[in-house]
Amino acid sequence: MVTFTAIPSPSSVFSAYASLSASIMLFQTVLNQFVPRPVQNCISSAIRYYFKPRSSKLVVVIEENDGISNNEIYNAAEIYLYSKIDSSIECLKITKRPKEASINIKFAHCEKMVDYYDGVEVVWRFCCEERKKGPSKLVDDDSGHFFSDFEKRYFELSFNRKHKEKILGSYVPYVLRRSKDIKAEKKVVKLHTLSSISYSSSIAWESINLEHPSTFDTIALDAKLKKAIIEDLDRFVRRKDFYRKVGKAWKRGYLLHGPPGTGKSSLIAAIANYLRFDIYDLELANIKRDSDLRRLLLKTANRSILVIEDIDCGVELPDRKGPSAHAEGRPREPQVRSCRFTLSGLLNFIDGLWSSCGDERIIIFTTNNRDRLDPALLRAGRMDMHISMSYLTAEGFKILATNYLDIKDHHWQFEEIGELIESMNVTPAEVAEELMKSDDADVSLGGLLNFLNVKRKKMNDDDEDGDGTKDKGSDEIDQVQKGKRLKLDINTDELPR
Numbered sequence: 001m002v003t004f005t006a007i008p009s010p011s012s013v014f015s016a017y018a019s020l021s022a023s024i025m026l027f028q029t030v031l032n033q034f035v036p037r038p039v040q041n042c043i044s045s046a047i048r049y050y051f052k053p054r055s056s057k058l059v060v061v062i063e064e065n066d067g068i069s070n071n072e073i074y075n076a077a078e079i080y081l082y083s084k085i086d087s088s089i090e091c092l093k094i095t096k097r098p099k100e101a102s103i104n105i106k107f108a109h110c111e112k113m114v115d116y117y118d119g120v121e122v123v124w125r126f127c128c129e130e131r132k133k134g135p136s137k138l139v140d141d142d143s144g145h146f147f148s149d150f151e152k153r154y155f156e157l158s159f160n161r162k163h164k165e166k167i168l169g170s171y172v173p174y175v176l177r178r179s180k181d182i183k184a185e186k187k188v189v190k191l192h193t194l195s196s197i198s199y200s201s202s203i204a205w206e207s208i209n210l211e212h213p214s215t216f217d218t219i220a221l222d223a224k225l226k227k228a229i230i231e232d233l234d235r236f237v238r239r240k241d242f243y244r245k246v247g248k249a250w251k252r253g254y255l256l257h258g259p260p261g262t263g264k265s266s267l268i269a270a271i272a273n274y275l276r277f278d279i280y281d282l283e284l285a286n287i288k289r290d291s292d293l294r295r296l297l298l299k300t301a302n303r304s305i306l307v308i309e310d311i312d313c314g315v316e317l318p319d320r321k322g323p324s325a326h327a328e329g330r331p332r333e334p335q336v337r338s339c340r341f342t343l344s345g346l347l348n349f350i351d352g353l354w355s356s357c358g359d360e361r362i363i364i365f366t367t368n369n370r371d372r373l374d375p376a377l378l379r380a381g382r383m384d385m386h387i388s389m390s391y392l393t394a395e396g397f398k399i400l401a402t403n404y405l406d407i408k409d410h411h412w413q414f415e416e417i418g419e420l421i422e423s424m425n426v427t428p429a430e431v432a433e434e435l436m437k438s439d440d441a442d443v444s445l446g447g448l449l450n451f452l453n454v455k456r457k458k459m460n461d462d463d464e465d466g467d468g469t470k471d472k473g474s475d476e477i478d479q480v481q482k483g484k485r486l487k488l489d490i491n492t493d494e495l496p497r
């Protein structure tokens, strides 16, 4: 449909304007004569407000802090904008603290940057002013350090007011999300361990940077198992809403079991490096009471991995039914008396308390003997995945050869070594040690071949003796020996995919 509109002639516009002016003058006279002065003022300011020419621009001020705490949007904007710095920026300042891996970049002076979101132009202005009066503020710089601040810093975000909903409802949350991702990429993974506090008898977390170089690329694991673990981790971190919907705590438990030197600790480091989650290494032998355990666990942060290594032998945990359930009511063994924290304390915390006070938590138990674990730890729903770490395979050996000797393709000794490895139980740790003995691939592989042949011969001799001494004492190890299995059990209450 086409609409035609009549264009007014200049003379008609002039006469309309003249009659409007006359009406306003008449209205003014009536006001002056009959309406009291205060009411007149009210009416004229209301008229001025409604007929004032409006700017189409809306400016949102984002201050660094509100006087008490830091403004999350300001911090997010800072991180987001630094990732988009272009040639229009003239001056920046950079800092780096001793334990930080990367430098921090900040604007040095007032600067302006233009950004586009869904076709809409937004203009950011960084403003920095000297505080005019009052004492300088003590400011937390978001990494636990406080410093005196003589400056007031803020961002001005301006855009066309017709996009108010889009910018405030969608662009600002996008900036918050992006900054979180950028921060996660830069994050230095920490390893928290327990240390005793000198002036009291209690223990606390102490942290260092996790320098463990293990990654999913360097770890020798069956390709299918590796893929399944990575997929499980990816699914876990992206399922925040799902966990909330089904009323489950956002946590995941893994039990790593297998003989010594098969890569359980290396896998934990690989998971931490992959997710950039901190590790809390909880040595049960250091814990005396349930209350200590609770206090320490409450101090762990979100997006972290709680690790309890060698759960079967770290400490003898009193069983969940307490002393009364102990055989014939006899008192506990002396070593148990020294430990006043219970398995139920541990399990309750993992299942209960953590459900209400933590997000994105991973808990990993390791053991050399799964069969020796308390059934309470193994029951369905407790540990989501049981991952069996096994002896080296020919496929896993190739990953080690690439890591240690930089052999990308084939080597003439691979076939013989592969066959030997498949025919016996040799751990990745044993092979890694041999591969480290020389930089020369031929020498290293020759040494490994020799080592494997000697081991093979020893195993044959033991078999002939028939004394059954080989790897005695561990059902776990025996089971693994039989099939060299690389097994991944997922408990039956596994969440739907």
Ligand SMILES: Nc1ncnc2c1ncn2[C@@H]1O[C@H](COP(=O)(O)OP(=O)(O)OP(=O)(O)O)[C@@H](O)[C@H]1O
Pocket: 218, 219, 220, 221, 258, 259, 260, 261, 262, 263, 264, 265, 266, 267, 368, 389, 400, 428, 429, 430, 432
């Ligand atoms: N699967 C593997 N892939 C790559 N390297 C491995 C693997 N397993 C072991 N290693 C090498 O052996 C060393 C010891 O391995 P790790 O400490 O991870 O074994 P573990 O299973 O935790 O042993 P333990 O049961 O004694 O704690 C590692 O530093 C690593 O160099």
Ligand SMILES: [Mg+2]
Pocket: 264, 265, 266, 309, 366
């Ligand atoms: Mg270990």
